[in-house]
């Protein structure tokens with residue numbers, strides 16, 4: 001039975017963003033008692049929302065309301081106000097001048113060993129192509145802080161020897177206003193690096209990679225087998241929220257490679273929506289400079305099969321399927 005007054009929420013509750021020639025994607029985060037959310041936009045010309053809760057907008061300015069229902073029964077609804085404004089609106093509006101408002105702090109860390117990255121340049125824009133309206137550098141321990149007006153920002157970070165990082169960040173009263181920026185070292189002959197990050201809950205997600213061995217068997221890299229010689233390596237097993245966990249794939253041989261995320265915390269729950277509501281995302285950096293981002297589907301399951309790679313051709317095939325597996329040894333096999 002569904003409760004008449006379920007406790008759940010959507011963040012952010014409002015998005016104020018500059019129009020842009022580039023499609024802008026802002027994922028909504030759902031917390032609490034949510035079964036299978038249903039999304040709709042009051043004005044799809046201005047703002048679209050996909051089935052995974054990602055808000056999309058672009059060149060058309062105006063207002064729209066995004067409705068989020070907690071289940072297909074449409075028994076409980078939350079609203080997200082979205083304003084898409086011309087870039088000049090922000091420049092002219094006294095409440096949104098740079099340097100006013102909220103303290104944002106964060107840390108820049110190395111994806112492979114989670115050490116702080118000093119001297120990283122962090123830039124803040126109102127849109128992916130708009131002017132830089134705030135910038136700062138990380139200190140000797142990788143930490144940074146900046147004061148910004150309320151709103152949504154396209155954040156870019158760069159440091160010598162690392163692949164550039166970018167993401168949307170919300171700065172407002174309802175957010176924690178802390179950012180973890182994970183920089184992947186540039187690839188030096190390896191095939192790919194795969195970085196998993198997630199939110200506060202669940203505490204323990206795990207990265208799994210399976211693939212062929214030269215003798216015709218199957219290897220399985222995860223927390224209890226971190227290195228497969230000449231094939232792949234997992235850096236650390238994060239068990240206390242947020243990640244990152246990073247798998248580096250050294251080189252391919254013919255056969256199928258499969259990358260999965262396992263919800264270790266909720267592995268014995270079925271159905272389980274813990275993984276769907278984790279905010280998990282996977283960034284893949286390939287040696288041809290391609291970069292791909294995957295967001296966890298809003299479906300029940302303890303395993304998210306993210307992608308496969310054809311070892312003979314190096315082609316990455318998105319899968320994005322949820323399933324239920326309890327035993328870590330069986331994930332990806």
Ligand SMILES: [Ca+2]
Pocket residue numbers: 204205206207237238239245
């Ligand atoms: Ca883990």
